[in-house]
Amino acid sequence: MVTDNSDREKHRSQGRKYDFLIALAAQPNAGKTTLFNTLTGKTGYVGNWPGKTVERMEGEFVHHGKIFHVIDLPGIYSLSALTLEEFVSREFIVDERPHAIVVLLDAEALERSFYFLLQVLELMGKVIVAINKYDLAQSKGLHINTERLENELGVPVIAISALKKTGLGELLDRIVDVAEGRLGREEEFRIEYGPLEHYVNRIENILIEHNLFEKYPRRWVALRILEGDLYFMKEVEEKDSRAAKAIEDIIEEIKKVYKKDPVEIIILYRYKFVNDLLSRVIEKVRVSEKRFIEKLDSILLNPFSGPILSSLILLSMMSFAFIINTGFPLNYAFRSLGYEVIAEYIEENSLSSIISKIFSVIAEYFRSVAVSYNVQDWLVDLVVEGIIPGVGSVLTFLPLIFIVNVLMAILEDSGLMSRIAVSFDRLLKKVGLTGKTIFPLTLSLGCNVPGIMGTRILETDEERLSAIVLMPLIICQARLFVLLIMVSALFTGAIMQTFVIASIYIISVTLFLIFNKVITKRVFKQKEVPELIIELPSYHLPSFRVIRWISWERSKSFIIKAGTIIFLFSIILWALLYFGPSTTQNVEESYGALIAKTVTPALSIIDIDNWIIPFALIFGWIAKEIFITSIVIATGKISPIEAVASLTLTPLQSYALLVLVMFYSPCLAAFVTIFSETRSFKLTVFSVIVSLLIGFTASISVYWIGRILGYI
Amino acid sequence: MSDDVVPLSTMPENSKCVVEELSAGVGLTRRLMEMGMVPGTEVEVVRNNLGPIIVRVRGITIAIGRGMAHHIFVKKIE
CATH class of the missing domain: 3.40.50.300 (P-loop containing nucleotide triphosphate hydrolases)
Incomplete structure (x- = not known):
């Protein structure tokens, strides 16, 4: 070997x-x-x-x-x-x-x-x-x-x-x-497994006799099989049922003679070997005193203060990422205190605003250059309204994803992550998840894409797939942006606005938890609630060199994967809006608008008959913030708030629409990520259908319960 | 099983015990054993309140879900 x-x-x-x-x-x-x-x-x-x-x-x-x-x-x-x-x-x-x-x-x-x-x-x-x-x-x-x-x-x-x-x-x-072969072992290392040796040899011989697993060291495979390795056993069964039977007999014999599963004996012997070895090579051990930082455990692992402190850590991390990216909620805080100037300053210097400014400058520059060279109109439009915003929307993802990756890497590296998982375990267990799920959930508040990728840390498939399918129910930052504009345009009074925003987040988390319980049980047939087993490493000061590197590499690989698809779809969107059956260049007569008009009747159930709304819903699928952009384009207004206000919706309709916009489907980037993470088209479509059903049902329920209660 | 063998979940905080038997699902049992919780190993219960139990085994700290801890049987040591 x-x-x-x-x-x-x-x-x-x-x-x-x-x-x-x-x-x-x-x-x-x-x-x-x-x-x-x-x-x-x-x-x-x-x-x-x-x-x-x-x-x-x-x-x-x-x-x-x-x-x-x-x-x-x-x-x-x-x-x-x-x-x-x-x-x-x-x-x-x-x-x-x-x-x-x-x-x-x-x-x-x-x-x-x-x-x-x-x-x-x-x-x-x-x-x-x-x-x-x-x-x-x-x-x-x-x-x-x-x-x-x-x-x-x-x-x-x-x-x-x-x-x-x-x-x-x-x-x-x-x-x-x-x-180069000057050092190291030629052969594999050999540990003696006491009473099992005889059985190991027998299985080894069966494998050699039947020419099974030629590329592996046979003794290693024999041990693996005794340890209950399902992969190897399945292979044996498929290739040679006689060999499989002989091996199963040996395992049964061990169980009968030693009243123990062989895996237990093997692990025991391996640990015994480790103990003996360490007793020979470790020369002195002095029990050290607990470091001061370890005292943090008494707060973080306490069943009452733990969840509170953990929530605070996650909340402040997310607010930090949000503030850098869009200014929210710091801008709201300053505005409500009357410091309009500071609020505006924060907004203007947020990363997303700086990036969008850069792209609009590039777009304008391109347009002026193109016009002076007499480039055809449609080509200029394709670049200025299709390609540049498309690339822009991919790049606006980057800072947030990078910041979130950095923060998560810090949590992981410092040892805080597993403590936070422990403190959320009690709550999440009630819906069929373990405490570890808190991480993808938190990531999703920033963007569903890293949230969906973050489910990789979950142990069982049922847990992971269920969390992935339902992740789009968590309100991400793009939807927060839509939420803020719609609330400012459609509701009046600070108390009412705050109530609407808070209620949407509460509905979001509630829906996620309820449907997780249903889906893990009914769809993925989870037999028992997964149990948390997690090591609590000692606290460490994270290495910023490593964190910077890994966060950047992870963000880059996301941009390459999701970016290309988002880019393609933004060109398709542009084409649908630009071209139409008639030659007049009117958005209302574009193919996009025509498609929207055919689905408008579906919204009559919440008494909405304006084609602009389904139009915005369809294109908002590409990225949730496009919901607002589409309304702006279709209404011809300049300010987003004015555009939304011009839709003349009643408060109840507004709320029902808001619920629909928030939950109706994962956006394109999330859709692509669900596919790349599950590698299952079926599950990806399932996720969309679940979201659509939940979104429409919730919206219709809100509307009609409201109507029955006498609201309009 | 003799009287002094009890589920890990019933052990008081700061007590010490020896693992006797693990009888949870195959995967979880193996994970725990691979982390060093094999029968015969001394375990120190660091925390046992609501939620997961925290133990120290072979120099590392592990959090174990409460449901799992019901299926780990240990013998108290004075």
């Missing part, structure tokens, strides 16, 4: 040549992203594993004139195929046979780290062990005899600090040594 190291031919990855392929593996919270970033610097980029929704980081470094291509495996607790991340990781090791694997250990969680290391060593011997955060552990009185450890394991061991960049030179040297 050893790759040929004399192979000097250059390998390829996406057209790039490299000398050695290196994998980076670690458990969560070990500091792997920091090490990856330190090693690869600016060459690192974030993508996806082919055909999977698992994030994949790749990069390169050069050492002693050799190019090393680094693949960062996802942070996983083990190499069993319980999660997609684990499956992806082990298949990579087996299929791609990297020249070396760097296993990063967390010096602050040594036992768990070693457990993981052993699993990698059992699969492949070409390993370099890097013990991260060794300086922190040392300050707590821990000393590891790395030389002895090297002898026991047969692979190089280096103490490093990825953050402080210590020990890295030696790490690089050892990577070269292992990749």
Whole structure:
């Protein structure tokens, strides 16, 4: 199972040549992203594993004139195929046979780290062990005899600090040594499993006899099967039912003799091995005192103060992101206090306003240049009203997504994230979700797109898919913008306006929670409420170098993916508005307007017969803020508030329409993201249908309940 | 099971116990064992109020959903 190291031919990855392929593996919270970033610097980029929704980081470094291509495996607790991340990781090791694997250990969680290391060593011997955060552990009185450890394991061991960049030179040297075959193990590492050995050998022999799993170390597969690995067992059943039967008999025999599941015995033996090993290589341990920051736990993990403080943290983070992006709610606060000048200053200097200003300047400049060169009218219109706003709408997404990515990375890196998940667990459990769902939910308040992507942290499929399908019910910032304009135009009085805004958010969260309970149970057939199991890592000061890098890379990969589609659709929208059956260039006679007019009767149920509203609803699907833009275009007014006010709706109609606009469908970007995350067209359409049904039902109910109660 | 074996969820805060048996679903049980909560391991209950239980096992802190904690059986140690 050893790759040929004399192979000097250059390998390829996406057209790039490299000398050695290196994998980076670690458990969560070990500091792997920091090490990856330190090693690869600016060459690192974030993508996806082919055909999977698992994030994949790749990069390169050069050492002693050799190019090393680094693949960062996802942070996983083990190499069993319980999660997609684990499956992806082990298949990579087996299929791609990297020249070396760097296993990063967390010096602050040594036992768990070693457990993981052993699993990698059992699969492949070409390993370099890097013990991260060794300086922190040392300050707590821990000393590891790395030389002895090297002898026991047969692979190089280096103490490093990825953050402080210590020990890295030696790490690089050892990577070269292992990749070129001077160091490291030729064979996989072998742990004795006591009474199970005899059974392991029997299964191994069955596999060899039936020529199963030739690309894997057979002993490793035998152990995996004993550990209840469904993936391998299914393979055996499909390929050879006699072999499957023989293996099942062996497992039954173990269960009968030892009154235990073999997985329990295996994990027990592996941990026993770890304990013995550590007792030989750790030279002194002095119990350290709790750091002051750990006292934060008594507030954050308290069942009463925890949810309050957690809400405050998330709320202030989101307000911060909102204020930078649009000025809301700071502008409202200043305006209500009478400081109109400050409110305007905040609005004008918000990122979205600056970006839209830049784009209107570019558009005007292009128009003036084009006119002087006698460019045809339709072409100028296509660029000025189709392409430039299209690119603009993609780019206005970027700052918010970047800021939200930064804030989330800080939460994750500091150790706060898992504490917040714990404090929301009690509430979210009631609707079939675990506390971790609070993160995608919070992200969605900014934009549904990162929210939908953020569901990756959820453990079970039912939980994740249900959250994805219903995520569009959460009011994002684009809809907040629509909400604010409609409320200013259609309702009077500060109290009434505040009431309407608050009620929409309450309806949004309520709908999400109720329908989650229904959908997890009825659609995804969730048998039992998922249980939270999450590690609470010790608090850390986040590394801003790493956070800046990862947030930027994640934002970039979003813009490339979603941007192209949003861009395409904005050109289609422009064409629908520009062209029509008649030659007169009147919006009311464009194809877009004609389509809207055919669906207008559907809105008669809330007594609306103005074609502009379905017109705006149809185009608002591309991006929710286009709802307002469309009304502006169709009414011919200049100010958005005037345009909406000119629709002459009753207060009850206004409210019903508002409910409809807020919930009727995920926008195009969310739609695309739902598809790319679920890889299921069925689920994506299901999400749209659910939103449409919820939106219309809620709107109609509000209207008719209001009518019955005597409102107009 | 003898009398002093109780569900983890019933253990008072700041008490210590030894894992006897995990009997939740296969996936969750395995996850916990892989994080070091194998039978025979000493566990310190850090927090046990409403919501998830917080324990310290092998030098790391883990939050475990309450429903799951009902299915983890432990033996008290004085």
